[in-house]
Amino acid sequence: MRTAPDETTRMKTVANKISSFVDRRQALVYPAPAVIALFLIVVIPIGYNLYLAFTKWTIGLGDPRFIGIDNFIELFWDERVLNGLKVMIYFSGLSLTLELVLGLLIALYFHREFRGSEIVQAIYIFPFAATPVAVALIWRIMLNPEIGVLNYLLTSIGLPGSLWISSAATVIPALVMVDVWKWTPMITLIVLAGLKSLPNDPYEAARIDGANTLQIFWYITLPLIRPVLIAALMLRSLDNLKEFDIIYTITQGGPGIASETLYLYSYNVAFSFFKAGYGSALMVVVFLIVLVFNVVMNRMRLSAQDI
Amino acid sequence: MSKKMIFLLIGALLCVGMVSAAVAGSVDWKQCQGTEIRFLMNKHPFTTSIEPKVAEFEKMTGIKVNLEVFPEDQFRNKRMIELNAGGSVDGYMIMPGQAKLHYWKAGWLKPLDDYIADPALTEADWDVKDFFAGPMKGSSMDGKQIGIVINAEASLLSYRKDLFERFKVKVPDTMQELEEAAKFFTGKEVDGKKMVGVTLRGKGAAATSQWVDFLYSFGGSWTDAQGKSNLASPESIAAFKFYGDLLRNYGPQGGTMLHWSESTSIFMEGKAAMIFDANVFKSLYENPKESKVAGKVGYTTIPAGPAGKVPHVSNWSLAISGTSTPERQKAAWLFVQWATNKENVLGALMAGVPAGRASAWNSPDYKSKDATPDWTAGSLKSFEIGQPQWNPPVLNVPEIRDITGLVIVDAIEGKDVAASAKKAAEQMNKKMEM
Numbered sequence: 001m002r003t004a005p006d007e008t009t010r011m012k013t014v015a016n017k018i019s020s021f022v023d024r025r026q027a028l029v030y031p032a033p034a035v036i037a038l039f040l041i042v043v044i045p046i047g048y049n050l051y052l053a054f055t056k057w058t059i060g061l062g063d064p065r066f067i068g069i070d071n072f073i074e075l076f077w078d079e080r081v082l083n084g085l086k087v088m089i090y091f092s093g094l095s096l097t098l099e100l101v102l103g104l105l106i107a108l109y110f111h112r113e114f115r116g117s118e119i120v121q122a123i124y125i126f127p128f129a130a131t132p133v134a135v136a137l138i139w140r141i142m143l144n145p146e147i148g149v150l151n152y153l154l155t156s157i158g159l160p161g162s163l164w165i166s167s168a169a170t171v172i173p174a175l176v177m178v179d180v181w182k183w184t185p186m187i188t189l190i191v192l193a194g195l196k197s198l199p200n201d202p203y204e205a206a207r208i209d210g211a212n213t214l215q216i217f218w219y220i221t222l223p224l225i226r227p228v229l230i231a232a233l234m235l236r237s238l239d240n241l242k243e244f245d246i247i248y249t250i251t252q253g254g255p256g257i258a259s260e261t262l263y264l265y266s267y268n269v270a271f272s273f274f275k276a277g278y279g280s281a282l283m284v285v286v287f288l289i290v291l292v293f294n295v296v297m298n299r300m301r302l303s304a305q306d307i
Numbered sequence: 308m309s310k311k312m313i314f315l316l317i318g319a320l321l322c323v324g325m326v327s328a329a330v331a332g333s334v335d336w337k338q339c340q341g342t343e344i345r346f347l348m349n350k351h352p353f354t355t356s357i358e359p360k361v362a363e364f365e366k367m368t369g370i371k372v373n374l375e376v377f378p379e380d381q382f383r384n385k386r387m388i389e390l391n392a393g394g395s396v397d398g399y400m401i402m403p404g405q406a407k408l409h410y411w412k413a414g415w416l417k418p419l420d421d422y423i424a425d426p427a428l429t430e431a432d433w434d435v436k437d438f439f440a441g442p443m444k445g446s447s448m449d450g451k452q453i454g455i456v457i458n459a460e461a462s463l464l465s466y467r468k469d470l471f472e473r474f475k476v477k478v479p480d481t482m483q484e485l486e487e488a489a490k491f492f493t494g495k496e497v498d499g500k501k502m503v504g505v506t507l508r509g510k511g512a513a514a515t516s517q518w519v520d521f522l523y524s525f526g527g528s529w530t531d532a533q534g535k536s537n538l539a540s541p542e543s544i545a546a547f548k549f550y551g552d553l554l555r556n557y558g559p560q561g562g563t564m565l566h567w568s569e570s571t572s573i574f575m576e577g578k579a580a581m582i583f584d585a586n587v588f589k590s591l592y593e594n595p596k597e598s599k600v601a602g603k604v605g606y607t608t609i610p611a612g613p614a615g616k617v618p619h620v621s622n623w624s625l626a627i628s629g630t631s632t633p634e635r636q637k638a639a640w641l642f643v644q645w646a647t648n649k650e651n652v653l654g655a656l657m658a659g660v661p662a663g664r665a666s667a668w669n670s671p672d673y674k675s676k677d678a679t680p681d682w683t684a685g686s687l688k689s690f691e692i693g694q695p696q697w698n699p700p701v702l703n704v705p706e707i708r709d710i711t712g713l714v715i716v717d718a719i720e721g722k723d724v725a726a727s728a729k730k731a732a733e734q735m736n737k738k739m740e741m
Binding site: 146164165255257275 | 380383384387388390391409410412413415510511559560561562563564569572573576578703705706709712713716717720740
């Protein structure tokens with residue numbers, strides 16, 4: 001089909017106008033799709049959550065009713081909030097420490113040439129690549145004290161079995177074990193990448209000066225790798241502080257409330273008790289904790305880079 | 308052929324035609340052809356029994372049915388979230404005793420009376436009067452039918468009849484005998500396995516569904532005459548304590564993490580002499596592919612406590628979403644009606660799902676093939692003597708169950724039950740909504 005000449009001219013003018021607008025406002029236009037997407041999936045939900053935190057609302061029954069800071073006052077007197085904080089600190093403290101230490105050691109081990117290293121590394125990455133809920137379900141069965149395979153193995157070599165997730169005393173270490181198994185490979189991957197990018201000169205100099213392996217690690221590798229370690233810790237802590245899949249799949253916070261982290265409690269309040277207002281207030285507290293932790297870590301990372 | 312003969316023949320043909328019309332019924336099953344409906348289902352033996360037949364229904368009606376099946380805890384949360392979002396769910400399974408107050412208030416339950424009364428939508432032989440009156444009443448709100456009963460559930464004491472016979476142990480009829488039998492079997496080596504006496508649910512809120520039978524049989528209750536929490540009454544505390552002690556002393560290790568799936572697994576592995584759980588799990592115990600105790604299980608009602616035998620009767624119903632469109636609701640009703648017809652309920656009973664229809668239990672076909680008459684007798688007896696109220700009589704059932712569950716956990720761990728119950732009663736009084 002042919003278009004009339006004047007119409008073609010007009011279309012050209014429109015196209016010109018658009019392209020000149022894009023040229024003039026590149027900084028605005030190019031990131032716009034990403035900004036809009038981010039706004040829709042991050043800013044709006046967080047804003048809505050913040051709004052709900054100041055309301056009383058049972059899902060399905062009427063509309064959210066504004067009640068000011070009542071939810072935050074209630075939170076102070078709620079024993080399960082205190083319990084949730086304790087569990088969160090215990091779980092995250094233990095698992096993050098172990099993952100960081102083990103991840104670093106294993107990365108050092110892999111940071112050498114040896115036969116079959118690629119195969120070993122591929123197998124080692126497997127837990128990290130596996131779907132969290134699927135592996136958690138398998139762990140849940142393995143950790144069962146009556147019919148689980150772990151106690152079967154322990155007792156068959158003459159050791160006493162453990163109650164694992166079925167006792168308030170051992171549930172957190174058992175969950176940490178699963179978390180460490182699943183996430184240490186991620187730390188290893190990051191640290192390994194860091195190790196590979198380290199300059200060679202300091203090592204040569206140290207060896208010429210007669211430093212031993214431990215000294216090289218302590219005085220050269222560790223300081224050089226510190227920003228990477230902190231970055232790995234930050235990445236991991238973002239997920240770990242609001243760990244959900246593993247804990248929910250394996251224990252749902254039990255026995256009793258012995259593994260109910262603050263995040264899990266907020267989920268229970270909002271989606272099992274359907275109290276969306278109070279649940280959102282708890283969610284805000286978790287959000288603040290994660291935020292503060294990461295701001296502090298980021299400061300540490302920046303100061304480590306300055307050295 | 309004489310004219311008379313021809314008239315007779317035509318008359319006879321007409322009669323045959325009328326008879327077959329009556330068999331086909333008054334409902335045009337194709338009336339919602341092309342509609343697509345979506346049902347949220349709990350992973351329950353009834354669902355398992357109906358799922359393979361859905362294609363038949365689709366062929367008969369031209370309605371496309373999407374059944375989405377989830378394990379119970381996830382199912383409840385999913386159902387709530389989806390209904391609150393509105394729109395795409397047309398029907399779902401519901402335990403009226405758990406959720407109907409909330410769902411009715413929220414407008415998520417479509418009253419079904421107009422459908423039931425309309426001969427163009429409901430076959431006469433579907434027979435609403437055939438359903439058990441108690442559960443049907445439980446599935447109604449403000450005099451309106453809001454769900455159709457798909458089963459009736461009571462908890463039974465199931466025991467290894469082979470072992471009880473071999474060791475000449477009396478089948479428990481009182482709580483004391485229950486404890487003695489549990490004690491007898493605990494630690495016993497049977498066929499190379501170390502037994503536990505009894506297995507029960509111990510996992511907090513989930514355990515309240517079975518613990519409530521002990522509560523009632525010990526003379527306790529959820530609330531007192533003033534509507535305040537009665538969890539800290541001496542009778543209620545006795546029930547907490549008995550249940551907790553039983554599980555701690557004579558049950559599997561890690562009792563506080565036993566949901567029904569763990570508890571039934573232990574029984575099916577042949578590691579427990581008794582289990583107290585819903586009668587619907589017979590279909591698990593008696594499945595030789597998954598259970599090592601198939602054919603070896605006896606069934607009886609709950610043992611009598613100080614207040615006698617007071618089990619609870621609960622049930623699942625199929626409900627239609629109040630937020631769906633009229634056209635889809637109509638199609639959903641055809642599906643509900645079909646799923647709960649006499650044939651399908653009988654089929655489910657044959658597969659071990661305790662039916663909510665008298666005709667299924669009375670059917671000669673069932674009676675002649677009944678491999679577990681003690682299960683049938685125990686179930687029917689429990690329905691007769693059972694309490695329909697099995698959850699706390701409040702709007703926020705899950706939260707109060709959760710509070711109660713923490714006392715059960717403390718009792719299993721051997722902590723100070725009286726103190727724990729007192730704390731729970733305070734919490735309950737503070738948090739219950741009517």
